[in-house]
Amino acid sequence: MSHRKKRNEARRRDDASPDFRLKRRAHGKVTKVKKSRAAVHQRRILDTHRNAIKVLAAILALVLLAIVVSHLGPPPDYDACLAPSDTTTPTQQSFHFNVFVQVGNATGLATQFIKIDAKMGTLAGCTYPMHAGYRGLEYVAIEVRSTYTQAQHAYTLGDFFSVWGRWTHDQNTSLPAKGFAFSSTRVLSYQGAVQVRVSATSAGTNYTLDTGYGATVVQPNLFYHVWVRDPLVDLGTDY
Numbered sequence: 417m418s419h420r421k422k423r424n425e426a427r428r429r430d431d432a433s434p435d436f437r438l439k440r441r442a443h444g445k446v447t448k449v450k451k452s453r454a455a456v457h458q459r460r461i462l463d464t465h466r467n468a469i470k471v472l473a474a475i476l477a478l479v480l481l482a483i484v485v486s487h488l489g490p491p492p493d494y495d496a497c498l499a500p501s502d503t504t505t506p507t508q509q510s511f512h513f514n515v516f517v518q519v520g521n522a523t524g525l526a527t528q529f530i531k532i533d534a535k536m537g538t539l540a541g542c543t544y545p546m547h548a549g550y551r552g553l554e555y556v557a558i559e560v561r562s563t564y565t566q567a568q569h570a571y572t573l574g575d576f577f578s579v580w581g582r583w584t585h586d587q588n589t590s591l592p593a594k595g596f597a598f599s600s601t602r603v604l605s606y607q608g609a610v611q612v613r614v615s616a617t618s619a620g621t622n623y624t625l626d627t628g629y630g631a632t633v634v635q636p637n638l639f640y641h642v643w644v645r646d647p648l649v650d651l652g653t654d655y
Contacts, residue, residue, distance in 0.1 A: 494571075495545060495575055497542040497544045497586070498542055498543065498544075498545075505563040506563070508564055509562040509564065511559075511560050512550075512636065514552070514556070514558070514638070514639040515555060515640045515641075516529055516554045516640075517643075518642065519643075519644050520643075532548055536556075537579055539586055544579045545579070546559070572628075572633050574595075574629070574632075575634075577597070577598040578595030578596075581595035581655060582594065596654045596655065599629055599630065603644040604654040605651050605654050606649070608647060608649065609644070609646075610629070610645075611625060611641075611642075611643045612628070612641070613640075613641040614626045614632070614639070615640075615641075617638075618638065620639040
């Protein structure tokens with residue numbers, strides 16, 4: 417046998433991926449079946465570059481993720497205070513609703529109404545999408561003016577308390593820059609049983625209980641009575 421044939425024979429014996437495969441016939445006899453040279457070559461290339469392919473796939477995944485994140489960006493701040501120059505989009509939502517916040521016992525006696533500042537939501541250089549309008553005896557009309565459509569963002573009682581708290585921070589920056597507390601057990605600094613009653617008419621009649629709390633979508637012209645009742649605990653902070 418020539419030296420070349422001996423070297424080839426030795427290479428085939430030492431190859432981790434030999435160019436033949438074993439085939440067991442039905443009667444149990446095992447035979448060697450010659451592999452396609454092209455298949456063997458492709459397998460060797462794949463084995464050689466397997467790690468490089470994994471690294472390339474990981475890099476491509478990171479690039480795609482970066483592209484998606486850059487296009488999506490952070491979610492819009494629907495409650496942001498906007499100056500006229502901040503946007504050229506025309507007003508998409510324009511209506512008002514009425515709200516009054518009551519603190520007291522379950523009988524309705526010895527109660528007080530929390531005052532909502534007449535300038536709530538309005539600053540010298542910008543206006544929040546919710547701001548105080550007409551003031552009644554116990555309630556305040558809250559004007560909603562937004563460049564977002566209702567499909568993009570339907571404003572809620574939670575948005576009202578968010579704007580109220582953020583606007584209060586603008587008046588006193590030592591306070592937290594976030595919305596006031598509002599939930600089924602909390603209104604501002606008061607912890608207790610909370611009820612939300614919503615009128616069925618724009619005249620403020622036929623109230624029914626609503627359990628959406630911060631998620632309750634406000635409707636044009638209706639009245640929202642937020643009532644926190646005893647036993648009350650004053651936590652000392654509205655946030």
